[in-house]
Amino acid sequence: GPRLKKKSALKNMVLPQKPVTQVQGYKSFLGNNPGFSEEDFLGKVKTAFVLIQEAWAAKNLSKVRRFISDGVFQRFTTQFTMMNLLEQENRVSNIRIHDIRIDRFKIDGAYDIAHVEITASMKDQFICRTNPAFNSPGGDEAFKEYWSFIKKRGVSGHDMYQSNLCPSCDAPLPDTLGDAGKCEYCGAFVNSGQYDWVLSEITQADDYVRGYAFKKSDNLKQKAAELIAEYEDVSVQLLEDKASNGYLQIKTAWVLKDPALMRRFVSDKAYHKIRDSFSGERIVFNRLWLNDVTTIGISTSKEENRNHVFIAVTMSSQRVLLRENGKAEIIDPSIISDVEVLNMSRETQSKAGKGSLYAHICPSCGAALQNSLDVHCQYCGTELNSPKHEWIIEDIMSYGEYMTYFKTEAKNMDEKLNPQILDDLYDVKDYALNNVMILVAADGVFAAEEQEFMEKLAKRWGFNVQKIGPLFTLARSGRLALKMPEDMKKRRQIVSLMKKAAEADKNVSPEEQAIIEFMETQYLS
Known part of the structure; x- marks a missing residue:
């Protein structure tokens, strides 16, 4: 079959495992933060991870507000607004972190950023009262995400993860820090990165490698x-x-x-x-x-x-x-x-x-x-x-x-970057593979024979199945989104590949048919 071009962003979703001393940006980071302890930092990340899953399920951010950025706060708040309108809840339990490691450090003006790879699993049940089609049974779900933390360079000595006191004046922080993260006594913005690491982004594996x-x-x-x-x-x-x-x-x-x-x-x-x-x-x-x-x-x-x-x-x-x-x-x-x-x-x-x-x-x-x-x-x-x-x-x-x-x-x-570059990060086959995964999982299950079909298809299209493992994980948990480039010629090729894949088992399900028809009207007309 046709080989993948070099520019494929999906070709390798499994990033190399390195000790922290060898990750990109470590030397200059350590020079600016000589007292850095990997163990203490990853301890904070683990605390954040578990507390944030619990806050998400409860739709209440008060326990985590002090160490999440305004943008992350808004992401969750917006999702809660939509879930409440649709009368949805997401029950999570049995949260387990299997692996956690720093992927790289970056300098950003007067700040440092640490990107952390987290491999975890949990029981995840989704309930929707306005449309039961959105319900999910709640099996064990494994996933990999990248969490980015930001901090003012050289700042240390505060721990906002174990303490609920203002890092600036030591007053107890209120239960509702609201959307500004502001101490009511001294006016400090506690989640500004001026005092401790703050979570500033959560990225799925497919998007993170695309960023790479x-x-x-x-x-x-x-x-x-x-x-x-x-x-x-x-x-x-x-x-x-x-x-x-x-x-x-x-x-x-x-x-x-x-x-x-x-x-x-x-x-x-x-x-x-x-x-x-x-x-x-x-x-x-x-x-x-x-x-x-x-x-x-x-x-x-x-x-x-x-x-x-x-x-x-x-x-x-x-x-x-x-x-x-x-x-x-x-x-x-x-x-x-x-x-x-x-x-x-x-x-x-x-x-x-x-x-x-x-x-x-x-x-x-x-x-x-x-x-x-x-x-x-x-x-x-x-x-x-x-x-x-x-x-x-x-x-x-x-x-x-x-x-x-x-x-x-x-x-x-x-x-500037030519906006065309965003289209070009994915090869036609990348778009098609991503979208066919969604087709295959459209009936709500990703059965063993469907997994086998996808592995064969991926191989035929020149992917190494081991290296795109996280894509299968995202498909199983319903976390993949249909993606299309702006280029009309590429769009036609992608829809044509999607149709071929759907027809491969001689049985196009109503769900698959609905997606293909939607793609044709939305992107080809």
């Missing part, structure tokens, strides 16, 4: 880090965290048809564009998560006195229609992955803010903000959605819109 294949962007990362270093209150990772936070609040505003949820941090242009896209029907997202948030372009506008950062957000979700009678009807036959690009801007030489707009804090005076259509702080009168004190979402573009924008604006960008 993104090596070409080193120059851009460097330039973005230099541009963002002008502002002492942010780094590339922390700006991407703001982007994911704002993006999910926009999605929540869209579902609830409540523009006040996002008004304070979007430009007038973005506000009208998003508000005009509100649907007349009650559409809710089932199983919503962010796969990846990556900076793909930067530019400085001299005449506006502004810096712009373009951030690609990949989201996976399944749209569901909530009927008057309280029943949920499926719109998308499967979970679908989609990319949108945020254009975020801030004035050059802008001083550090007194808090984040995205966490309902006025960056000018530090007061707590309510959701409102009024863009002025009710305390100090500052115009909130101005790029004077904070990064503002100027525009939100579909991937196709960004490609068009890029064609005319690329010459004005200081450093």
